[in-house]
Structure formats: C-alpha cells, structure tokens
Amino acid sequence: MIVELRHVYKNYIQGKMETPVLKDINFGIEEGEYVAIMGPSGSGKSTLMNIVGCLDQATSGELFIDGRDVSKCTDNEMADVRLNKIGFIFQNFQLLPRETALENVALPLSYAGVPVKERRKRAAEALEKVGLGDRMKHTPLQLSGGQKQRVAIARAMINHPKILLADEPTGALDQASGRAVMEMFRALNDEGITILMITHDANIAAHADRIVEIWDGELRYPEGEEHTFTGSAAAKNKETGAEQDQPAGPEDAEETEAEHE
Numbered sequence: 001m002i003v004e005l006r007h008v009y010k011n012y013i014q015g016k017m018e019t020p021v022l023k024d025i026n027f028g029i030e031e032g033e034y035v036a037i038m039g040p041s042g043s044g045k046s047t048l049m050n051i052v053g054c055l056d057q058a059t060s061g062e063l064f065i066d067g068r069d070v071s072k073c074t075d076n077e078m079a080d081v082r083l084n085k086i087g088f089i090f091q092n093f094q095l096l097p098r099e100t101a102l103e104n105v106a107l108p109l110s111y112a113g114v115p116v117k118e119r120r121k122r123a124a125e126a127l128e129k130v131g132l133g134d135r136m137k138h139t140p141l142q143l144s145g146g147q148k149q150r151v152a153i154a155r156a157m158i159n160h161p162k163i164l165l166a167d168e169p170t171g172a173l174d175q176a177s178g179r180a181v182m183e184m185f186r187a188l189n190d191e192g193i194t195i196l197m198i199t200h201d202a203n204i205a206a207h208a209d210r211i212v213e214i215w216d217g218e219l220r221y222p223e224g225e226e227h228t229f230t231g232s233a234a235a236k237n238k239e240t241g242a243e244q245d246q247p248a249g250p251e252d253a254e255e256t257e258a259e260h261e
C-alpha cells in the first residue's frame with residue numbers, strides 16, 4: 001500500500017474544549033488506485049486529506065506513506081515527503097495571485113533546488129501538457145476557473161509525485177471544466193499516479209475506482225470491504241506489542257490483522 005492510516009484520531013483543541021474530528025480511521029490506498037472520499041460538510045474530509053498530505057499531524061495513530069512511517073517524522077522530514085511524494089489540488093486553486101502561470105508551476109521546483117533555467121523549461125513543458133502553452137504569462141486573474149485548475153494540476157505534478165491529493169477539485173468549476181479536470185485525473189491515473197479525491201458530487205466520485213464514505217469522522221466501508229492492515233503495519237503492531245494481550249490462536253486467525261491481501 002502506498003498510503004496507510006492506522007487508528008488515526010484527530011482532535012482540535014480550542015482553549016479547554018476538545019473536539020474529536022477523526023475517530024479511529026483505518027484506511028489504505030494501493031499504489032495506482034483512484035479513490036474518492038464522500039461525506040457531508042464538516043465530516044472531516046479536509047482534515048483527513050491534510051493529514052494524509054502531511055500538512056497536519058494526527059493527534060494519535062500512524063500514517064505510512066510509500067512505506068515510510070510519517071507519524072514519526074520531524075517537520076523537516078514531513079516537508080520532504082510532501083515535496084517529493086505528493087501533489088495537491090484544492091477547490092480554490094491556491095495559486096499565487098501576482099505570479100504568472102509559469103512562475104506558479106515552477107514554484108515547487110525552487111523548493112527542490114532546481115536551477116532557474118531548468119525550472120522555467122520544465123514548467124513550460126508542464127503547462128503545454130495541460131493545454132496552456134499559450135497562457136504561460138497570464139496571472140490567475142487573467143485565467144478562467146478551469147484554466148486555473150489546469151495550472152494547479154501542472155504545479156501539483158511538476159515534481160513527479162506518486163500521489164495526487166485533491167480536495168473538491170471541481171467544486172468551483174462549471175460542468176465542462178469539471179469534466180476536463182476529470183479527464184486529466186484519468187490520464188494521470190492511467191500513467192500510474194495514485195489519486196485520493198474528495199468530492200460532494202456523486203457524478204465526480206464515479207470517476208474513481210473506489211468510493212469511501214466518511215460520516216462524522218468515521219469511515220464507512222461497503223459491506224465486506226473493510227480495511228485490513230498490511231503486513232508491515234501488522235508486523236509493527238507485534239513489535240510494539242500492541243496486541244500481545246491476546247495472542248492469536250489458530251481459531252481466531254482470521255481476525256488478526258496480518259492476513260492482508
């Protein structure tokens with residue numbers, strides 16, 4: 001699995017009040033999968049995505065990204081995972097308003113220490129790829145919503161991440177632009193990119209291979225599709241002695257978490 005969450009909880013603390021937002025999230029995404037998360041407003045979708053994207057840390061639980069236990073990472077190591085493994089797409093595009101499309105797309109490369117000439121070349125290629133070769137010098141104000149989201153996709157993919165995280169990527173778009181974004185996601189997924197997409201829209205979710213629902217901070221799986229833990233996480237569990245109290249006998253073997261396939 002390229003992403004795995006294990007007993008993840010998130011509580012927001014404001015003063016003396018603690019609000020539980022994510023409750024025992026157990027969830028995995030296979031490499032190359034395209035998963036949609038649906039759920040009502042306030043159910044914890046963005047919170048979940050921000051944790052998977054290493055933008056925020058869980059209150060407790062474990063997160064594995066591409067085999068790495070991110071829950072034990074320092075802030076710097078998390079930034080590294082973010083930069084190299086993950087691309088982000090947001091409903092409101094999150095482009096720098098004063099910078100051109102080209103500069104926006106090139107930005108992650110500057111964090112990665114790529115020389116300026118190479119940055120420009122690669123950003124221009126990425127914009128060509130999303131059909132915006134003729135809009136490179138435009139600022140976000142001079143672009144349509146659909147075009148802005150294509151710039152955001154080019155930026156998200158510029159470091160060749162393995163995982164694309166998208167929070168309501170079509171939420172601010174008309175139907176035609178939304179469809180164009182979905183076609184790009186399909187093409188990226190066909191190239192092997194793993195996609196996790198949040199959406200309210202069942203028609204948009206239908207583009208994914210698998211839909212998972214979240215209600216009030218808890219994931220709901222279709223019957224028989226509950227998450228089973230991978231070998232590495234289950235082995236880790238043994239290491240930490242998390243379930244040593246009840247060693248699994250042969251009769252309850254199917255209830256252990258090691259049997260992942």
Ligand SMILES: Nc1ncnc2c1ncn2[C@@H]1O[C@H](COP(=O)(O)OP(=O)(O)OP(=O)(O)O)[C@@H](O)[C@H]1O
Pocket residue numbers: 012013014019021039040041042043044045046047048
């Ligand atoms: N920084 C914060 N401090 C306190 N509570 C927060 C914070 N961020 C989110 N919450 C609470 O966590 C819950 C989940 O928020 P989240 O943004 O994850 O919901 P969502 O499912 O993405 O909703 P929407 O569909 O409206 O975007 C909400 O009840 C929200 O009020």
Ligand SMILES: [Mg+2]
Pocket residue numbers: 045046047167
């Ligand atoms: Mg949200």
